[in-house]
Amino acid sequence: MKRKSGILWFVLLLSLSSCVSYENFSIEVFKPAKYTIPPDIHKVAIVSRNLKYENDTLQNYQVINRHLVKDKIKFDVDSLAIKTCLDSLEAKLLVNSRFDSILVLPVNSFPEARVKEIRPDKAGWYQKLTGETGADGLLLLDMFSSFYSNLEGYNSGPLVSVISSNIWSFYDGKQQKITNRYVLIDTLYWDGTDVDGHIKRLRIPGKKAAIQLAAGISGQKYARHIVPAWTMVDRKLMTCKKPEFEKAASLAQKTKWEEASVIWQKYAESKNRQDQIIALYNLALSSEMAGNIDLALDYTGRAAKASSGAFWTDENDAVKKYSAKLYRRQIEINQLKNTNESR
Numbered sequence: 218m219k220r221k222s223g224i225l226w227f228v229l230l231l232s233l234s235s236c237v238s239y240e241n242f243s244i245e246v247f248k249p250a251k252y253t254i255p256p257d258i259h260k261v262a263i264v265s266r267n268l269k270y271e272n273d274t275l276q277n278y279q280v281i282n283r284h285l286v287k288d289k290i291k292f293d294v295d296s297l298a299i300k301t302c303l304d305s306l307e308a309k310l311l312v313n314s315r316f317d318s319i320l321v322l323p324v325n326s327f328p329e330a331r332v333k334e335i336r337p338d339k340a341g342w343y344q345k346l347t348g349e350t351g352a353d354g355l356l357l358l359d360m361f362s363s364f365y366s367n368l369e370g371y372n373s374g375p376l377v378s379v380i381s382s383n384i385w386s387f388y389d390g391k392q393q394k395i396t397n398r399y400v401l402i403d404t405l406y407w408d409g410t411d412v413d414g415h416i417k418r419l420r421i422p423g424k425k426a427a428i429q430l431a432a433g434i435s436g437q438k439y440a441r442h443i444v445p446a447w448t449m450v451d452r453k454l455m456t457c458k459k460p461e462f463e464k465a466a467s468l469a470q471k472t473k474w475e476e477a478s479v480i481w482q483k484y485a486e487s488k489n490r491q492d493q494i495i496a497l498y499n500l501a502l503s504s505e506m507a508g509n510i511d512l513a514l515d516y517t518g519r520a521a522k523a524s525s526g527a528f529w530t531d532e533n534d535a536v537k538k539y540s541a542k543l544y545r546r547q548i549e550i551n552q553l554k555n556t557n558e559s560r
Contacts (some may be wrong), residue, residue: 249552262352280366300433305436347390355388379431
């Protein structure tokens with residue numbers, strides 16, 4: 218009889234630990250650049266070196282339903298794409314206000330050159346260019362290449378893709394050397410559907426439009442590489458089917474974090490382990506939303522302690538993963554502070 222009671226207690230604990238659920242949501246955070254341009258660089262010039270690989274010979278071709286087809290009307294798609302790419306980069310940098318002045322050189326400033334490898338030019342080339350432009354640094358698009366495919370009519374529905382490849386360099390005019398190189402290979406897709414999943418033929422771009430769109434995104438991504446930018450990140454609310462927790466989750470989803478926190482605070486010291494874990498985890502989320510990362514880490518520390526043990530493995534794993542994100546966020550915030558202080 219005692220053994221049967223023990224089994225029933227074990228099953229009860231398992232059922233309690235399995236009713237926790239998660240609700241996904243996204244927030245926008247300000248992230249530091251992956252490469253920080255030195256603070257003494259105030260004037261930059263954006264330049265296309267106009268290099269192409271010798272074996273990149275598909276500029277005037279595209280794939281139509283898995284067949285390589287030559288363009289009926291030949292047009293200089295690379296020049297259009299490079300201009301869009303550089304303009305997109307400039308627009309992002311202007312919004313950021315990082316530099317005192319930004320000069321974009323015309324795309325045809327340098328003739329197209331076919332090379333086996335994309336390598337830096339001679340030191341004198343960069344020195345001459347910084348002198349002519351009056352720039353402290355050069356943002357160099359060394360190479361841009363793209364390829365368009367259209368599988369409309371193949372199998373179930375339309376599908377367009379653009380594969381783009383570009384190489385960027387930053388030349389520091391103060392140090393007189395290349396201090397960063399960035400390679401970006403990206404694929405952009407269009408499936409012709411709207412938000413409701415309905416096919417909209419007008420949403421499928423042709424080659425020229427699709428490559429220009431891809432080029433614009435390439436410029437934006439390089440901007441995020443060299444200057445801080447707002448980025449969407451994912452977070453998860455922890456909840457269960459208790460009416461108060463469901464109410465708190467609903468308030469949080471409506472960004473009413475203070476009202477939700479009033480509910481969670483009631484359970485932060487609860488003797489019910491599950492309630493306590495949920496409350497502490499979500500109070501950490503609420504603290505992050507308020508910009509208090511230190512307090513959020515304190516709550517995840519308490520949640521990790523409360524969720525230790527064999528019956529709370531999933532909850533403990535969720536707490537640890539979120540805690541790791543908070544530590545990374547704390548490092549990013551410190552990087553942003555240090556960058557601002559050094560200017």
